Amino acid sequence: MRVQEPNRAAVETRDHARVTSVLMVGVGGQGILMVSKVLATLCQNAGMEVKQSEVHGMAKRGGAVFSHIRFGPEVHSPLIPEGEADVLLALEWAEGLRWLHYLRPGEGVFISDVRRIVPPFACRNRGRGVTPEYARATPAEIIGRLGTGYALDATGIARGLGNERTANTVLLGVLSTALAFPEEAWIEVISRVVPAETLEINRAAFLAGRAWVAEATVPEEEASPVTADPLLARITHRLEITRAWCKGCDICVKFCPERCLVLDEEQIALLAEPEACTGCRLCEWLCPDFAIRLHKEVPAPGASTSPETTSGTAGCDR
Amino acid sequence: MNEIALTSADRFDIRDWLRLEMFPHFLCPGCGHGLALRAFLWAVHELGIDRDALAVISGIGCAGRLSAYVDANTFHVTHGRPLAFATGLKLARPDLTVVVITGDGDGLAIGGNHLIHACRRNLDLTCLLLNNEVYGMTGGQVSPTTAAERYTTTTPAGNCEPGFDACKLAEGAGATFVGREATLQVPTLKNLIREAIAHKGFSFVEVISDCTEIFGRKNALGNSPEMVLRQKAGMRPDNWGNKVDRPFRPNPFPTGVFVRKTRPEYLELYEAMTAAARREERD
Numbered sequence: 001m002r003v004q005e006p007n008r009a010a011v012e013t014r015d016h017a018r019v020t021s022v023l024m025v026g027v028g029g030q031g032i033l034m035v036s037k038v039l040a041t042l043c044q045n046a047g048m049e050v051k052q053s054e055v056h057g058m059a060k061r062g063g064a065v066f067s068h069i070r071f072g073p074e075v076h077s078p079l080i081p082e083g084e085a086d087v088l089l090a091l092e093w094a095e096g097l098r099w100l101h102y103l104r105p106g107e108g109v110f111i112s113d114v115r116r117i118v119p120p121f122a123c124r125n126r127g128r129g130v131t132p133e134y135a136r137a138t139p140a141e142i143i144g145r146l147g148t149g150y151a152l153d154a155t156g157i158a159r160g161l162g163n164e165r166t167a168n169t170v171l172l173g174v175l176s177t178a179l180a181f182p183e184e185a186w187i188e189v190i191s192r193v194v195p196a197e198t199l200e201i202n203r204a205a206f207l208a209g210r211a212w213v214a215e216a217t218v219p220e221e222e223a224s225p226v227t228a229d230p231l232l233a234r235i236t237h238r239l240e241i242t243r244a245w246c247k248g249c250d251i252c253v254k255f256c257p258e259r260c261l262v263l264d265e266e267q268i269a270l271l272a273e274p275e276a277c278t279g280c281r282l283c284e285w286l287c288p289d290f291a292i293r294l295h296k297e298v299p300a301p302g303a304s305t306s307p308e309t310t311s312g313t314a315g316c317d318r
Numbered sequence: 319m320n321e322i323a324l325t326s327a328d329r330f331d332i333r334d335w336l337r338l339e340m341f342p343h344f345l346c347p348g349c350g351h352g353l354a355l356r357a358f359l360w361a362v363h364e365l366g367i368d369r370d371a372l373a374v375i376s377g378i379g380c381a382g383r384l385s386a387y388v389d390a391n392t393f394h395v396t397h398g399r400p401l402a403f404a405t406g407l408k409l410a411r412p413d414l415t416v417v418v419i420t421g422d423g424d425g426l427a428i429g430g431n432h433l434i435h436a437c438r439r440n441l442d443l444t445c446l447l448l449n450n451e452v453y454g455m456t457g458g459q460v461s462p463t464t465a466a467e468r469y470t471t472t473t474p475a476g477n478c479e480p481g482f483d484a485c486k487l488a489e490g491a492g493a494t495f496v497g498r499e500a501t502l503q504v505p506t507l508k509n510l511i512r513e514a515i516a517h518k519g520f521s522f523v524e525v526i527s528d529c530t531e532i533f534g535r536k537n538a539l540g541n542s543p544e545m546v547l548r549q550k551a552g553m554r555p556d557n558w559g560n561k562v563d564r565p566f567r568p569n570p571f572p573t574g575v576f577v578r579k580t581r582p583e584y585l586e587l588y589e590a591m592t593a594a595a596r597r598e599e600r601d
Binding site: 235236238244245247248249250251253254255281285286287288289290291293295296297298299300 | 319320321322323324327328331332333336341342343345346347348349350351352353356502504505530541542543546547
């Protein structure tokens, strides 16, 4: 998915008289530091002043994983002010969207992998078949709003080359087309930064990224939305509590992650909120009296599929 | 609606393995032994052992009562002697999978001698030692594994003896498989027991269990859910020593498999020896 724009080479044609700012973002472990090191070294070799500053944290848990790179004849601040990044390079789609406001309005270049790394807190509703609360905006919507934007499946390209971990180098290849440095200089720096045994594949990944930009516009497939397996969505849970066996030890009530069990007036476990039960089996496993049983069921073929008949209690007295 | 089974947990129904007419069982509310029994039966189910080929032997005590609830070949034997009975049974019927369920008093106090010799002999048995740090059935007396300074009915001013590390004892006595897990982690415990049963030779598993009604109450350890949660939070501070096995993270409560080695199994040695003796006689 890309948008061809007349100002595609905006950064490239800009003389380096003023400071250029590149913001790189992503999730821990994707190689943001590696690509920022490549760019910083490249600028240094070109005789420019470079300031690079990074934060590595846990992006998907609310922390930050980013790297600011500013280069030019004279750089004062190491940090890019909001709305002044010339290029935003995102190694993960939602992280790209998170930092979008740093991009220079109208002229900044947005480069992002469309790969989705869904964070744990996007799965707060743990019901079966629930779509995670991930960024809903499609690449087409976002790129359409920007001056210049590239959204590519860098991870897929890298996987095709034989190593998913070189997705960052693929994106570096895309970045290289937006900055005025010769191809040989990029490859020379990359070969010095990456481990020797991955030299060839990184080189291929870099060239693949460049080739992707050079190719004519091809309608990319939309990234498939993150949804659960349809079979899992049809499974319903029924919790069976054998009242005669329950001794009211309270373990199931306190351990239930959804807090859907209570002790009734006779101090016997009761499923108070059947619709909240996700069928995680914790209560079944931690019941010392074997009083709780979970039944997973799917509607019989041909039966009317009513999604609301999920879990319910069947208090069976023995 | 059709029942569906996607995972091992779906396929396992503990009631297939229980003598339902004996339920509800006699254990106190929140007793960890029930969780241990579930993990054990789940492991047996996963291994695909037939109930007629399974023998469960237990001694006296709360843990000793568990065998009565299992729908298999079960023996409830004299105090401290389940391993001795199991040894005889295994030698007579090597085709059976023999599992001993014992407690900390049954296995380490009165039956301590049988335990060390069973470890030494390396007969293909599995011993589950359910450690709840107390003699619960008889009213809460101090046991060999009661941690120092804990209160019991016989140590009203606190226990002045150090607790016993059963896993180190088994390892020292020569057991070829030694592991420990808490009842909080039911699936992990199940995997450990499954590996122990599948192991050829004597395997020893210490299950950290909770005595909620007697030990927990005497020591103000909270109600059942709090005690289960506490299992991973240094509930037994000085029992295993504050050995630092990872930097910055003292681990007062190591779990997992400690010993996994191969040594000639007793039955094989015994059969080879008798065969050799018969040959000699014949010649």
